Structures are given as C-alpha cells and as structure tokens.
Amino acid sequence: MNEKNQLQIELSAEVAEGIYSNLAVISHSSSEFVVDFIRIMPGIPKAPVKSRIVLTPEHAKRLMFALQENIIKYEKQFGNIRITEPENNIPPFMTPGGEA
Template sequence: MHQKEKDIKIEVKVDESIATGIFSNFSNISHSPEEFVFDFIFVHPAPPPGFGKLMSRMVVTPSHAKRFLMTLGQNVREYEERFGDIDIHAVTDNGASLQ
C-alpha cells in the first residue's frame, strides 16, 4: 500500500504562546532553488509614512510551497462561495494600496 493510501494521523501540539496567531496586513515571498521564504509583516499606518514590523517568517521546501498554494487556493474559492468575492484592491486611510 502506498503512503498516500494510508490514513496518516499526526497529533499536533500547540504552544500557548502561538495559539492565538499573529496579525499581518502585508506579506513578501522570496525563493531560492532550495526554499521559499514567506514573510508576514504588520504595516502600521501612523504616523505617515508609517512603519512595518516583521511578525513571522516561514521557510518551506518548494514542494511544500506548491501544496500550500493549492490548499490556499481551494480555501479562497470556498470562502468566496460562502461570503462573496474578496476585494484585493484594499486601500489604506492615506490612499496607499497595500499589495
């Protein structure tokens, strides 16, 4: 039997310090031949021009990055089916676009 055919159950232990998650309103993704780097940033708008703070960095293999992309795409489709289209042209209070 192939591993894909088996039910794999992994018990995930969550440390209390990360259980509540972090907030990010900006991200940056870079890559090399061996890994993808996801930076999650909080951009504080005040005082203008504001500042950004790196909140979390995730480094993954290329194959995991592709699985992440596929899973995120499926979740976005399900979200939009339930709640409507997501506006990707969000604008900050000072008129700047965060992308």
C-alpha cells in the same frame, strides 16, 4: 494514514493567538521559499517582520493549492473577496525577486 500512524498536531496557547499581518514579502532561492509576514501601521514609517516561514518548493506549492481551495470554499459561503488598493500603493503581497 491509520490510527496507529496518525499524526497528532499540538497547538500551544501562545501560537493559537496568531499574529496579525497585512503584508507578505515572498522571496525564493533554488531550494526554498521564504515568506515574511509584516504588519504595516498607518503613519509609522517602519514595518516589522512579525513572522518568517521557510518552505521547500514542494511545500510552497502545496500551500498555494491549499490556500486556493480554501479561498474557493470561503467565497462560496461568504461571497467574493474584494481586493482594494491599500494605502501608499503597497500591495499586500510583494515578490522582490529570487533571492532568499
């Protein structure tokens, strides 16, 4: 992409703050992937969805590769990421099936 066609990405102050999530539920249909980012709090029986991202299958795969590449870079710099069992045996990523 040359400078004339360069995409300029804007990040508002509100979005730059980010949203904390410690659980992601991923589902899909034939045309899209849906990722719900959820925050689980100890002792609270309800866990609200804090953000939902809808992706095309192609973009979901690109995201998977980008995450994989960044995890490799992270682990080279900071060491292996250890995965421990979360409380209540709820995995940090759940795939409840193929319905979005």
